[in-house]
Amino acid sequence: MNQVKVELDAEWEKFEGGPARTFKERIHVTLNERGGIYINSNLFTQMGRPAAVSLYYNSERDQMAIVPASPQRPEAFPVRVKKNGSHWIYAWPFCRHYNIRFAASQKFLKPVLNEDRSVILDLRNTTPVFHKSKFRKAKLPPPRQHSQAGE
Numbered sequence: 368m369n370q371v372k373v374e375l376d377a378e379w380e381k382f383e384g385g386p387a388r389t390f391k392e393r394i395h396v397t398l399n400e401r402g403g404i405y406i407n408s409n410l411f412t413q414m415g416r417p418a419a420v421s422l423y424y425n426s427e428r429d430q431m432a433i434v435p436a437s438p439q440r441p442e443a444f445p446v447r448v449k450k451n452g453s454h455w456i457y458a459w460p461f462c463r464h465y466n467i468r469f470a471a472s473q474k475f476l477k478p479v480l481n482e483d484r485s486v487i488l489d490l491r492n493t494t495p496v497f498h499k500s501k502f503r504k505a506k507l508p509p510p511r512q513h514s515q516a517g518e
Contacts, residue, residue, distance in 0.1 A: 394480060396433075396488060397496050399472040402459030404433070406486075408452045414484045419443035422458055424465045431467070434485040472496040 395407040406414075414420075417435035421443055424431050433456070436443040444456045462468065473493035480486055 394478050394486075396475045396478045396486065397472050398458075398462075398467075398469065398475070398488075398493075400469050402457065402462040402467075404456040404458050405449075406433075406454050406456075408454070410478070410480065410486065411446070411454045413480055414486065417446055417484075419445050420456060422456075422461045424461070424467075426465075429490045431461075431465075431488050431490060432485050433488070434483075469493075 392409065393407065394410045394413070395405075396410065397405045399405070411417075414433075415435050419436050419438035419440070421434045421436040421440065422431060423434065438445060444458060444461070446454050446456055448454055467490060472495065474496045475488045476492045476494060478486055478488055
């Protein structure tokens with residue numbers, strides 16, 4: 368096998384993303400159009416497995432916070448368990464009050480878990496979520512044919 372030395376110059380772009388982490392390793396939060404906040408089991412565990420949370424809104428930053436709270440607090444939202452291991456908070460009253468609305472479910476791209484186990488969510492940094500049942504796999508183009516040197 369012949370080795371060819373290739374110089375990496377300004378035309379090359381380094382991929383900074385790194386490998387994908389498994390769903391169980393990620394911190395995953397979504398907000399749907401009906402005010403349902405879904406958090407994965409990893410985040411739920413890192414938050415201390417709260418039975419309820421308080422919700423906060425920062426209008427200057429357009430961010431919301433999820434903070435573990437006592438279920439006895441009248442303003443606390445209960446955290447419910449779904450069959451798939453994720454957890455959800457029915458936050459429609461909060462979303463309606465602060466006029467937080469999306470046309471479709473949104474994933475928060477960079478949720479921040481603080482030392483006090485609160486989670487900060489940037490409402491300006493989301494991406495639409497496509498559910499498996501609603502999303503068909505896109506047909507990918509055929510792989511490119513790579514020419515061999517000397518052909």
